[in-house]
Amino acid sequence: MDSPPVLLKPAVCLLSGGLDSATCLAIARQEGFRCYALSFDYGQRHRRELEAAARVAGSLGAAEHRVVSIDLRAFGGSALTSDIAVPKAGVDPGIPVTYVPARNTVFLSLALAWAEVLASSDVFIGVNAIDYSGYPDCRPEFIAAFAKMANLATKSGVEGRTRLQIHTPLIELSKREIIQKGAELGVDFSLTHSCYDPDGHGRSCGLCDSCRLRLKGFKEAGLKDPLEYAEWNTSENI
């Protein structure tokens, strides 16, 4: 007997175009959600990730992909959105200059807005508290506080129709485990982009925190990163 057609539940999936959010989207799809992928053009210097996000959304069967523009450069304060140089000397402890003030708060707020319009009570975000580069808004306690606030912020929350759930399937995984999970779910990592400071040909620098964490993850997973790097000897950078 055929199973009856299933009306999939909608979920908003934040999608940067990096390997974490790609894997997160693949997990949401595997869990049976109809995925509405959301990316932001926020003045990031690595805007190439938006093209990666569109490719990833298509390849993983997102129902829709929207890119919302917000000019976070208006406030400055980060190496990702201003003229502060991206550090390349290695991953330091503490909060790095690539931290964008309140970025995940802003992104989750906009995901919440879309979720409310879609009558969705599920938001997926690929944050990660292990290899997380020290960003405060990637921690479980932040996510929990956001969900609590969100349920007081919305019409559907107040009317008791839905209870927003923020899914963070990667939060306790190492970069190695994220890559293994993504590979298992068929994520095409050649479509993703992680580098904070790609060169004019779109090649990853191999030296910024994001490249280093990615390369280390692939090495530990025993897999080859399909991306092209500007630096040849990438194994030295991890």
Added chain:
Amino acid sequence: MDSPPVLLKPAVCLLSGGLDSATCLAIARQEGFRCYALSFDYGQRHRRELEAAARVAGSLGAAEHRVVSIDLRAFGGSALTSDIAVPKAGVDPGIPVTYVPARNTVFLSLALAWAEVLASSDVFIGVNAIDYSGYPDCRPEFIAAFAKMANLATKSGVEGRTRLQIHTPLIELSKREIIQKGAELGVDFSLTHSCYDPDGHGRSCGLCDSCRLRLKGFKEAGLKDPLEYAEWNTSENI
């Protein structure tokens, strides 16, 4: 003896251009803050309020006024940002169609981003739980949950350098009291704009919820609203 020069504490003040946020900014100035006024171009049909915001920021001595664009129309779902008609038959109980999904969450998130860059731990927002048109994100419990989340979201919060405070000086005031307070502090109400659906000449409609609450407030305060209304007999609308 002269008092020593005082280095004013910076505060981010959300400023829509309406009378509530104008009064809120006047209160922040009176409390001795150096005010950074923040407005949003979010695709609202009453964009005339942005001109009002600029006039108000200037007249009340804000240190700076920034307008950040975010296209909330990308999500739809509100009479203020889409083709749903603005209701004019009177103020209904419940959450009206002029509610913009997650609007205050998005606005406060962006205020938080600017506050972090300014090393400010104070944000002012003119929300009001009394004559608040039934929006869920104007309630004290929402504001408290946002502040809690914000302190987990930011570099300065995590490092224990600051503890964000969200000031809501109007939250327990009626519209009448807000108007009286604003008048007392010298707010020039002729510079403000409240109407959701002004006509081509910039005149307020006198019939939407926002006009009705405003007119009722002025009447109760025993003051004359200096704005021009498209409908002559405004006293019938309140």
